[in-house]
Amino acid sequence: MAVEMTIDLDKVRCDTLTSPHSSGARLFGSVFVLVLIGFVLWGGMHLSKPHTLPIRQVRVEGNFTHLSPVDLQRLVTDQVRGGFFNLDVDAVRLALLEEPWVSDVIVKRIWPDALRVIVIEQVPVVRWGDAGLLNAAGEFFAPEAATLALALPLLSGPDGTENSILARFNTMQERVQSIGLSIDSLTLDARRSWSLQFKGGIKVILGRHYFEERFNRVLTLIPITLSGRVDQAVLIDMRYTNGFSILWKNKINHLVKTTR
Numbered sequence: 073m074a075v076e077m078t079i080d081l082d083k084v085r086c087d088t089l090t091s092p093h094s095s096g097a098r099l100f101g102s103v104f105v106l107v108l109i110g111f112v113l114w115g116g117m118h119l120s121k122p123h124t125l126p127i128r129q130v131r132v133e134g135n136f137t138h139l140s141p142v143d144l145q146r147l148v149t150d151q152v153r154g155g156f157f158n159l160d161v162d163a164v165r166l167a168l169l170e171e172p173w174v175s176d177v178i179v180k181r182i183w184p185d186a187l188r189v190i191v192i193e194q195v196p197v198v199r200w201g202d203a204g205l206l207n208a209a210g211e212f213f214a215p216e217a218a219t220l221a222l223a224l225p226l227l228s229g230p231d232g233t234e235n236s237i238l239a240r241f242n243t244m245q246e247r248v249q250s251i252g253l254s255i256d257s258l259t260l261d262a263r264r265s266w267s268l269q270f271k272g273g274i275k276v277i278l279g280r281h282y283f284e285e286r287f288n289r290v291l292t293l294i295p296i297t298l299s300g301r302v303d304q305a306v307l308i309d310m311r312y313t314n315g316f317s318i319l320w321k322n323k324i325n326h327l328v329k330t331t332r
Contacts, residue, residue, distance in 0.1 A: 138219050151164045156183070164187075196240065244268070
């Protein structure tokens, strides 16, 4: 006997979608998502409270010559506000960078309650003007006068010329060391006139023009003309077209001028 069966697919789909089991699963999933969101929000609010996971340890690291680790520790501690997650590390860093001897600062959180602060101290290479210093990058900083490294060479010039004068000084220093001398100061005045002074006291005026040519002549002049008598010369003036002038110190300690 033949039996014919007809299945209405649309009805099956409708029955499936509206079955109690499917509706329950959907409701459970919605409730789970809401609970999860609520938990995340509660956790975020809890962690954002200042007294949640407070910072209990502060460790300051670095190689210090002019900075006091105790003072740095106190400064960092004074800036610690809030807990592990809401601590403003930028505020801690900026507070330390206000110290003249501080070059850079790295602040790291260490789970669960510590702060690691790495302080990089400025390394001066020359003095600048009356009350400042330059680091190797030509950056100016002005610590307290009592902490100035007075044994360093002295550079001076108009504002904004720090980097270029330091670069020129480094080149010149390397060249004069080949003849056994060392530059103690280098100056560019307001009229853009150059002068320098060697360790030992002898001063050299190069003037505004022909800097390289005149400096090269100084490097030739000293080993030849001043051989064995450098300590007797007080001043060399290179501002002559075809020569130079030398001021000598005689035995009774007054100055005698010789021109070539």
